[in-house]
Amino acid sequence: MVHRVFWADSLADEVIERYGKDTEVVVKCAASPSGGKHIGNINDILRGYFIKESLKSMGVRTRHVHTSDDRDPLRKIPERMPDREGRWKILTEAELKELNRYVGIPYVHVPDPFGCCKSWAEHFNSVWLDGVKSLGVGVEDFSNDQLYRDGKFEVPTRTILSDIPLAKEVISRYQKNTPDDYIPFNPICEKCGRITAKAVSVNLGDWTVDYICESKSLAGEFEVPGCGHKGTTSLSNGKLPWRFEWPAQWQIFDVKMEPFGKDHYEGSWPSGQEISRVILNRQPPVYSVYEFFLVNSAKMSTRHGNVYITQDMLNIMEPEAFLYFYSLNPMKQKNLEVKNINFLVDGFDRFERVYYGGVAPADVEEKELADRVYPMLPIERRRKVRIPYTFAAMVSASRNEEHILRTLKKTGHLPADAIMEQEQDSLTRVRLAGFWAHHYGPDEYNISIKDNLEIPADITEAERDALRELADYIEAKHTEEETQYEIFEMAKRRGIKPAKMFKTAYLLLLGKPRGPKLGPFVLALDAEFVVKRLRLEA
């Protein structure tokens, strides 16, 4: 096989090798609308996006299909959930209790906790796909519930149920304690609406299922009480267990490629491919597995307080920078430290500069990769101005757009004759970095300019003198390093302890004793303001 610098190209090669170039390739991804779907879940869609783009560039027709697995039953009520705009809300005890009544009921039949959509499913699927759309990524979205109602699952379900002993034999190889009377179908109880009904027999003639609504344990964890109702229902009023439903979806959409996480790789993939081959008589799709990444050095969980959705990330970085993260090697373990998100954004800025030839690549591969992947990002074909992230965070302390633009021009980060779009690029970056600085960044970046002059009580004559010198120094043009170095010299010459001088300067500028590295920081502020303040004039 040809050596590829981009992982998605190797997968595209694999797909083409199996299906040729003339077959339309359906790339599938899925999400169960259980609540706020986090940035680990989005791997499914974004890995698929790059594979699809790669296939497209090789001349293959593609579709990117997403299923909202909204017939899944509500299991657990998350303590925090995002509203329609992606803002988190913590539920009250009373709200949790009220929602608990719906455990065991399919998401499509659970009311929207925010009351703005038709159902729980519609709410969380919309928040989820809004995030995806903000990245410029489009998918064809299907409701699993609708597919069942439309009878799309009828064919694979009949195939599976027409040989229950075979289904049982296959599944018992992967699932311990398969009961003797196992039937791979879960009817929805017509009395209580829960997926608690146990199928007791399948009537092959008219394709109905007799059931009794019994207590059931969901995912081996959540006990759901049954109501005892006995009835007979059709195949469209129930669902296949997940291990069967997944391969049935492959058949329905004729899926040829599906990326999924390590959990599925170890769980339902081994059974899924056998079910597909042996029961549905269909070759399972080409697959790719991604590693989950850590966020703030831990697995994302409400307990760790490190669950982020796409909307959270788009408060602190441009969509293209976020998307870039998912173009990186999916098999490499990664840790996303939100506190140090500047490293990711710097990585993106460099990637972009390598593409445009603005910086020498470290090696041939870096250039090749940028040339291959950058054009796949759904962004305007216009070179944007990128203000270095931490510098932008410092600049944001000023909160005055006019001052900010003046500073950026003075420091050469923005051309003197910048057009409005370039000014907007800069202000966007400053706003994003500023949001990060105030919500997630290290404490020294959580700053804003002190509006009024307040002279620290313990300021010495020598310090006043040094600050005046610093003001003069800033008026002349110097680099960040030069300025940083000179500040130490100015203190030393007067026998001031540098730490004391820094503290005095931070108090004057920020009203707090610490801040970002002083040299770059004074240059990130409006010169007129900073000079006056250091001269203790205003």
Ligand SMILES: [Zn+2]
């Ligand atoms: Zn809603």
Ligand SMILES: [Zn+2]
């Ligand atoms: Zn019931």
